Amino acid sequence: MPSKRTLEDARLPPNKRQNNGHKRAPDMYYRVASLENANRARETPPVSLLQQAVREAKQESPSGGDTAVYWMRMEDMRVDDNRAAAAASAFALKHNIPLIVIFIFSPQDYAAHDRGPRRIDFTLRNLDTLKEKLDRLNIPLYAISHSPRKTLPDKVIELMESWNAKALFANLEEYEIDEARRDIKVISLAKEKGIFCDFHEDKLVVPPFKLSTQQGKQFAVFSPWCRAWKQYIDKHPECLVQAPAIQANPASIRDDKKYTSLFDVTIPQHLPGFELEDAEKMEKCWPAGTDAARDALKRFLTTKYRVGQLDVPLLNNGAKTVSKNDTRLGRYSQDRDMADRDSSSRMSPYLSAGVISARELIRETMKFQGVNKINMERDNGGGMWVSEIGWRDFYSHVLSAFPHVSMGRPFQEKYADIKWETDESVFEAWKNGMTGYPIVDATMRQLKAHGWVHNRTRMIVAMFLTKDLMMDWRLGEKWFMQQLIDGDLANNNGGWQWSASTGVDPQPYFRIFNPILQSEKADPSGDFIRHFVPELKHLKGKAIHEPSKHLSEEQFKKLGYPKPIVDHHEARDRAIRRFQNPGSL
């Protein structure tokens, strides 16, 4: 008998695991920090150290130098409504020097953060559109690749010195530990070299560490956090103010020997190690650039949802303009959980890459609502949608204040010893949409086909993996990150730990989704399942949600579709037992 493939040693890198004669897939590996290291990061969160370094750096007095440099990164990929870009442009104008934009690919960082080929390809395509836009303003976009990642700060300073640039501008948009430490190092090296650093908070509507409970602690529950978030925005309307547009360089920069070659740099088609098989399809489905993001937003605000619209271009023809109450935003409160239609905005790829600002989304929603203070009442589509954008801020605040969540540790340490199942073939069945639960399988196949899935179905499959299959949330988190075009560490970790009941403000462990009831609610027409699980395309009524129950054995066999991989009720009891007594079976 061949030995059973298990994930028991998933915490070890593939080359250190026992090899029972089977090839170990690298995606079976996840890192878990020691409690000691996690506690250290938690006591002095790197993001708060970075914010301190940023404040101190701003106290220095800048000198002009020969150029101003804006360092664009993976999550602020726009020039419109971009605070650091605007500040860099104003500095260049004031000192009568040109502006250069740099972008440094760091494949080692991408691999360390499980960035998938789709996310990298989207980055490259957005850079292409930015290059064109900047070119029209005579601003070079100098994109290079660098490794090892540890020396990236030195590379930035080396570039600055090569241009005799004395002012570096960037946005704090990556609130991960490695990136915060990287930025702290850049600021410190810059200081040694007499380079002025002006870093801005730009990713979120409200920056991390601005909100605290009455006891002065960081929030770990969404509702009170959300009330504080709204109050803060009301008191600080500048949170929503659009950053000034950047200004063109003089055309003469193109003939300046020092800068000419910077204009010749081309954006690569792909990065080695991140080649994308379905690049053409992704380009059609998710067009790059701020203009595309704005078109998608406009559609969400002005047109009616359509059933279907699965695995198709975001800006597919045929959307019908309707009156306010009937638009996708107008009906967001009622329809947002429906996976069989384009009920949500699908703005997440653009927000994750910073192609459009969250501020702009809220400003446009306020115009739609006809209000001049944000309205977050959950019974109206606009209010509900703004609170969803709030979740995005919330999870970045959580990541910044409780960095151990990104170190492979549960937010709630009491669940660190939960016993997870380790059968690799079960994990494979989940990944490939072969669990015998149609809503789960349709979602997992959509994830592979489209690089994006609906929030409700993300929750269903995450809950299914961690409760019905009782498999480690870190495996699911990693798989999602590798597949998603909108992969974002804070949101992904937040969503996974919510579903696994290990996170901040999580779903309580005993409230386990019933995948059949969830299926009936999320896909009332059955069109979503029929589209992604063609084995079931002729089924109607309740059979589409639970074919093994509603068809005879004979009829079921003919489908060529797997039987349910677990019995939901038994699996539910097992999950509750294990969460009640972490560490026991």
Ligand SMILES: Cc1cc2nc3c(=O)[nH]c(=O)nc-3n(C[C@H](O)[C@H](O)[C@H](O)COP(=O)(O)OP(=O)(O)OC[C@H]3O[C@@H](n4cnc5c(N)ncnc54)[C@H](O)[C@@H]3O)c2cc1C
């Ligand atoms: C297990 C799991 C993993 C997830 N992984 C990611 C991820 O890697 N990247 C990501 O952007 N979102 C993630 N989410 C959150 C959410 O599912 C997506 O943001 C949403 O489905 C995107 O679709 P949309 O743009 O149409 O959202 P809409 O419903 O139109 O919402 C508008 C925006 O609000 C934000 N938002 C909405 N819901 C959430 C939420 N629950 N948490 C955080 N932000 C939210 C997103 O930026 C979204 O684009 C995850 C959720 C779960 C349950």
